[in-house]
Amino acid sequence: MDKKKKKTIIGKAVDLVILKRIFTYVKPYRKNFAMAVFTTITLAFLSPVRPVLIQYTFDHYVSKPNASMLLTMTFILVSLLITEAFMQFADSYLTNSLGQKVIKDIRNSLFKHILNLRLKFYDNTPIGTIVTRAVSDIEVIANIFSDGLIVIIGDLLKISVIIVVMFVMNYKLTLIALTTIPVLLIATYIFKKSVQRSFQDVRTQVARLNAFVQEHITGMNIIQIFNREKAVYKKFDEMNALHRDANIRSIMAYSIFFPVVEILSSLALALIVWWGGNDVLSKETTIGDLLAFILFLNMMFRPIRQLADRFNTLQMGMVSSDRVFKVLDTVEIIENKGTKDASFISGNFEFKNVWFAYNEEEWVLKDVSFSVKQGETIALVGATGAGKSSIINLLNRFYEYNKGSISIDGTEIQNYELSSLRKNIGVVLQDVFLFSGTLANNISLYNPEISREKIIEAAKIVGAHDFICMLPNTYDYNAMERGGMLSVGQRQLISFLRAYVYDPKILVLDEATSSIDTESEKLIQNAIDIITKDRTSIIIAHRLSTIQKADKIIVMEKGEIVEMGNHQELLRIKGHYKRLFDLQFKEDGVI
Numbered sequence: 001m002d003k004k005k006k007k008t009i010i011g012k013a014v015d016l017v018i019l020k021r022i023f024t025y026v027k028p029y030r031k032n033f034a035m036a037v038f039t040t041i042t043l044a045f046l047s048p049v050r051p052v053l054i055q056y057t058f059d060h061y062v063s064k065p066n067a068s069m070l071l072t073m074t075f076i077l078v079s080l081l082i083t084e085a086f087m088q089f090a091d092s093y094l095t096n097s098l099g100q101k102v103i104k105d106i107r108n109s110l111f112k113h114i115l116n117l118r119l120k121f122y123d124n125t126p127i128g129t130i131v132t133r134a135v136s137d138i139e140v141i142a143n144i145f146s147d148g149l150i151v152i153i154g155d156l157l158k159i160s161v162i163i164v165v166m167f168v169m170n171y172k173l174t175l176i177a178l179t180t181i182p183v184l185l186i187a188t189y190i191f192k193k194s195v196q197r198s199f200q201d202v203r204t205q206v207a208r209l210n211a212f213v214q215e216h217i218t219g220m221n222i223i224q225i226f227n228r229e230k231a232v233y234k235k236f237d238e239m240n241a242l243h244r245d246a247n248i249r250s251i252m253a254y255s256i257f258f259p260v261v262e263i264l265s266s267l268a269l270a271l272i273v274w275w276g277g278n279d280v281l282s283k284e285t286t287i288g289d290l291l292a293f294i295l296f297l298n299m300m301f302r303p304i305r306q307l308a309d310r311f312n313t314l315q316m317g318m319v320s321s322d323r324v325f326k327v328l329d330t331v332e333i334i335e336n337k338g339t340k341d342a343s344f345i346s347g348n349f350e351f352k353n354v355w356f357a358y359n360e361e362e363w364v365l366k367d368v369s370f371s372v373k374q375g376e377t378i379a380l381v382g383a384t385g386a387g388k389s390s391i392i393n394l395l396n397r398f399y400e401y402n403k404g405s406i407s408i409d410g411t412e413i414q415n416y417e418l419s420s421l422r423k424n425i426g427v428v429l430q431d432v433f434l435f436s437g438t439l440a441n442n443i444s445l446y447n448p449e450i451s452r453e454k455i456i457e458a459a460k461i462v463g464a465h466d467f468i469c470m471l472p473n474t475y476d477y478n479a480m481e482r483g484g485m486l487s488v489g490q491r492q493l494i495s496f497l498r499a500y501v502y503d504p505k506i507l508v509l510d511e512a513t514s515s516i517d518t519e520s521e522k523l524i525q526n527a528i529d530i531i532t533k534d535r536t537s538i539i540i541a542h543r544l545s546t547i548q549k550a551d552k553i554i555v556m557e558k559g560e561i562v563e564m565g566n567h568q569e570l571l572r573i574k575g576h577y578k579r580l581f582d583l584q585f586k587e588d589g590v591i
Helices: 003-011 016-023 027-046 049-062 067-116 119-124 127-169 171-177 181-218 220-225 229-281 287-328 388-395 418-423 439-444 452-462 465-469 488-501 518-531 567-573 576-587
Strands: 349-357 363-372 377-382 403-408 425-428 506-510 536-540 552-557 560-565
Touching: 016 127, 016 287, 027 067, 027 127, 049 067, 049 127, 049 287, 067 127, 067 287, 127 171, 127 181, 127 287, 171 229, 171 287, 181 220, 181 229, 181 287, 220 229, 229 287, 349 388, 363 388, 363 403, 363 552, 363 560, 377 388, 388 506, 388 536, 418 425, 425 488, 439 452, 439 488, 452 465, 452 488, 452 518, 488 506, 552 567, 552 576, 560 567, 560 576, 567 576
Parallel strands: 377 536, 377 552, 425 506, 506 536
Antiparallel strands: 349 363, 349 403, 552 560
């Protein structure tokens, strides 16, 4: 968010554009909203009735003793209090439940949008910040309903009704009661501005802390490997101190404001007692009027004291809403305009003069052209950063290429329905990500079409069945977050199995054997021979021993194809591939 827009949002409690957008989520809950408004308005008119009844009771049945009517009026007052208490319960429940329903829908919309954002968005946005938007900021939006707009309108209406009733009863006492209001309004304005700034700082620091903690917990192994615990703790301590200071600034504002309000309300009460007491002594007013004004004064100052806080709550809801809507408005989405079903592709695909850059003009792929026939196995080799993984990212449409064309079975990949396309391209990555939950769910990813029997059958083919059966609860074993309870080799086998059960037309192995032990590699190599039969396969590998059987090997360097052929052809050329082969096998002690 640019500074000018940020300043505009912070400077006003109600942004009508944002508020209008929030209320689009209220439409399914019109009845709930209408009932909340009704109870709020009812309370605004019901609350001032109590002091009027007390005034009437004292002036008619206490000053002029009437025990039976006094008992009757007491019952009426108790009934009124019970009714008011019920209405307060209903109002609180309706406004809070409305807020929870709205943020549930907003959170669903946000998460659905996040699921469809292309990977470039995640390259540039800290995960902790996204978590803050999806959790903390949306929770703040709920306060717009529970402590914000509806309640503020109710409080303002209540204050207005009270002042009108006070003027009707006794305009002199009303003017005396309102003498401290200008000072209170000035104090409220200063408090509101101060808390706005501190609340904004708090939200900013919360987002920074979330991003920092999420990133460093994820990378804890690196921190401990390089003995950087003290340095990371020091950085965290500095950020946590900023968060503390932001909260203390808001605490300071509250600590000053509330005593000021109490002093002003006490001063107004003292003036009412002094002036009204003299009027009672001089018979210019009644004891009932004086008691009613004392009650009115308390009823008026209570919402005034809370208004500043509620305006800040509303304004913070506006800020959080703007942040959430900013993510919802992010256009980092792969367009899904294709209509063709990829379920029936044979597996032929072609890259033709493809140019690609993650950032403008910083070309990662330069004029890349090659074709693959159904059932062929091709291998991509080259140094890190040569562009091998980028080819896979483009084929899956995780990123969009800048120039050229990519087609499958002669059809541009943009013409395929996106989910159908990705469903038919299976990928096994080097960096395996497993979710908390059972191995079976990690393999099927909750796809009801993949039965337990299919998983077990596939595991036997891949060679993972034996090690899974050795685990507690076998296929119901909890892998824990990121699969932390499994070895690297076991995680790779699960990832391989996950891709296989989806029966893709095109199978991609992106460094799938680079991080596993020799025994696990042998298991996967045996499985590869089985599952690549009659299936188009792409293998990205540093270990050249794993790709010697490939039908075609593509050698890449700095985003360009420098050599292409099978293993024997490339050895005869004595170029880049031959140098890589000799270097690797010399290091392994083979030659």
